[in-house]
Amino acid sequence: MSYLSPPRLHFSGQFLADPSTLNNTPNNYNPQNDFPTAGRDALGLDATNNLDLFWNPYGRGTFGFVGCEVTKVTYGDGRSATTRDEDPIIGTAVASNAGLAPAKIVDLDPMQQNVSEIWGMSLDVGGRTSGSVSGDYREGPYAWIWLQAKGVPPGDTAGSGMYQSVLENLSWNPGSSDSRFLHELAQASPERLSINFAVHAHNSRPHMFLVSKKTVAAMKKAGVPSSVTALLAPLMQYRQMPTSTPGLIPTEAYFKVLVKEHAGAEAFDRYWTTIRKESAQPYRAPTPHPFVHGGSAGTIGPSSAGEPLYFTPARVLTPPAEQLSEPKFSPYNPPCTFAPAATSTAGGETTVAINLSNSLPTRLPGTDWDGDVLGNLFLCTFDARSTSPLDGVELLGRVDYADHRRFWTEGAGFVTLTTGADVSDRPLGLVRVDDEGNPQEMLLQENPYGVYCRADRFVYRINPGVKASHDPRTGNPATVDFYASRFGTPLSGLEIAVSLMSPEEARSYTNSTPGTGGSPGVDNLSIPQSALQPAAATVVTGSDGKASLTLTASDPGNPRSYVDGQIYFLRYRPVASGIHFVQAPDDLISIQIYQQNLRGLPAAVRLAGRVTWDNSIRYVLGQYGKLYPYMATIVELGSYESVKKNAAQIRQVLASDLNSPIHMPVTRDLSASRRALILRWIEDGMPES
Known part of the structure; x- marks a missing residue:
């Protein structure tokens, strides 16, 4: 069982992802690089060692759902409800971390920012009348990230991705007018639920503020004294990226903090409005959503013990291999991308459920789907024996994506079709047809042999000196579980080859990703290679379609100097040739191995001997204080007095x-x-020295 199976509910609304971006480049970890000060060439002529702010330096690292509501439910018998009169759970909230500290959005490492994880999230679904269920979201990363919006330059706002995990530690709460849906869901899956949701059109374009000779002159003309503008001179050296215009500072929240810090509280209170007006740059939102918000739609359904946590070993439609080889496309920019599907048969009819929430392109971020690409869109089967997937196409039903409210807002991109055709061993496809119904282009297709395999958990943090029995999340060794299926049923005997990327391959991969690509300072990855074993292996799936690999880590030392530990990547794929297996570019294992022996850090930081603020702690906490300025609202991690006070x-x-x-x-x-x-x-x- 999974969210692909009934009973299931759909929800939609917005999400908030507010990461801090000072940690987006390893260069900012370098203790020699810091914020500009009055003593570091206040005229802005030498910014060699200044930090790169990127787009959200004052981010809080938080994640959450905003205004998400239940929009549709499907019962176990296949019937659906979309109004509160039909089921009182319709229109109720899907709320994250109600009354708690917010959940967090977390990159694995500055050299692997393409598997952002959600940690510390809980969800409440329902209301007082309908009843509700609450549970803890198992931490995990997004997958199948791609450039969905075709009419804008590549970047975060053009992107879309998919999260899948489970809700655990469930609490079922009856309502005054109990929901039939909640009753069925509790009966079907009382201990654990499956959740899948897409996130797209994230507004990562900040409002910019410029401190330059021109804007300072405008401030003076508007009444800000020279004695105050002189204090703002270091801001002329701040930069968003190494090639950005000096003095451009992202987000009003961060600029406000800097002005108050440099000018002083009294001058800030008196002149902030004028300083803001004269330094603010024109702004146009790139998506329909506020800054650090985006659109989200998802599905919640049953889950059984023993099933994968982070994906459903179902039938997966992928971009055709020949399409990905075309120069105009890239692995992250196909016309459409991966879509999971499931089939069930009863009474001589087959129901096909396919999740397209993350699969179809838009013209602009967060807007209607791109009809020029999709045209008349149909779910189909095709002849696996043919040299062309357009031969032997049998149309199963239309995919009506044009009604955005019904398709996305209400249905979360989830399509269900019933057919009399036997599709149990025929590959599924998503095909564009002309007005007469003739197939024109296969946009997505199942593997001709029905084969799919993927690692369940694919992001790991390993502390070499911590036993896995003591800490299953970060202990050593770690276990990777692979699952293989054929037309949605477990596939036994599939050999899967696993190999460690070389340092050159690791650097090439991570620099090509939407998350990490363009970040300066990505170097010295995956060394020493001996720190992760085995470097190569072949595993074979059993009768349940599952194969496991044990990874053992040793101390990698400090090869990246001021960035702790090391990043490694394992790739995997079926050994069998000729099966035309297509993988997403991020279908690999990302592993962070931490340094165990602390010798070699600044001032000989080590566990042995006397540990003081001056010889050890300030180097560790001070780095966090520099990279995450928002923390100063709670504790100044670079200050001994503040740390001691808040110990x-x-x-x-x-x-x-x-x-x-x-x-x-x-x-x-x-x-x-x-x-x-x-x-x-x-x-x-807490000795100081």
Whole structure:
């Protein structure tokens, strides 16, 4: 069972993803690089060692659903409801972290930003009248990220991706007018639920503010004294990227903090309105959503123990292999992208359910689907024996995507068709036809042999010195589970080859991704190769379609200097040749191995000997304080006095569960060794020197 199976509900609304972006480049981790000050050439002539702000330096690292509501339910018998009169759960909220600290959006590493994970999220679905269910979201990354919006340049706003996980620790709460749907869902899956949702059209374009000779002159003319504008001179050196115009500062929230910090509270209170007016640059939102918001639609359904957590081993439609080889397309920019589907047969009829929430292109971010690409769109089967998938096409039914409200807002991109055709061993396709129904182009197709395989969990954090039995999330060794299916049923005997990417391959891959590509300083990846074993292996699926591989990590040392640990990538694919297997570009295993022995860090930071603020802790906490300025609203991590004052709270959040919304650091990238170092220092009374 999964969200592809009834009973299931659909929801839609917005999501908020508010990451801090100062950690987007390894260069910002370098202690020699810092924020401009009055003593570092206030005229802005030398910005060599300045930090790159990227697009959201004051981000809080939070994630959440905003205004999401249940829009449709499908019962176990296949009938649906879309109004509150039919089922009281329609129109109720799908709320994240109600009354709690917000969930977090987390990159694995500055050198792997293409598998962003959600941590610390809980969901409440329903209301007082309908009843409700709440549960904890199992942390995990998005998959199948691609450039969905075809009419804009590549970037975050053009992108779309899909999250899938499970809701655990469920609490079922009856309502005054119980929902039939909730009753059926509780009966079908009382312990765990499957959730899948798409996120797209994220507005990552900040409002920019420019501090330059021209804008400073305008401030003076508008009444800001020279004594105040002189204090703002260091802001002329701030930069968004190495090639950006000096003095361009992203987001009003961050600019406001900088002005107050440099000009002082009294001058800020008196002149902020004028400074803002004269420095603000023209702004046009690139999506229909506010800054750091985007659109989301998803599905929740049953889940059984023993099933994969992060994907459904179902029937998956992929871009045709020959299409991906065309120069005008790239792995992240096909006309359409991966779509999971499931089939069930009863009474001589087959029901096909396909999730297109992340699969169809738009012209502009968050707008209607691109009819020029899709045209008359049909679900079909085709003849696997033919040299062309357009031969032997049998149309199963129209995909009516034109009604955006019904298709996306209400139906979450989920299409269900019933057919009398036997599709149990015939590959499915998504085909564009002409007005007479003649096939024109196969946009998505199932593997001709029905074969699909994928790793379940594919993002790992490993502390070499921590046993997996003590910490299943970050302990050593780690287990990767692969699942293979053929036309949606478990496939036994499939050999899957797994191999470690070389340093050159790792660098080439991560620099090609939408998440990491363009970030300066990506280097020295995947060394030493010996820190992850095995470097190559072949696993074979059993009768349940599952195969497992144990990964053992050793201390990689400190090959990236000021960035802790090391990043590795494992690729995998079926050994069998001639099966035309198509993988998403990110269908690989991403692994962060942390440094265990702390020798070699600045000032000989180590677990042995006397640990003080001056010789150890300031290098660890100070880096977080620099990379995450928003933390200063809670504690100034670069200040001994502030850290000592807030030591009890720091200890609490460091010791909290990794999937707790209050866990610190938000980025979940503090190694067990460094965490132990800080906690030991606190226990020892926090000596300064």
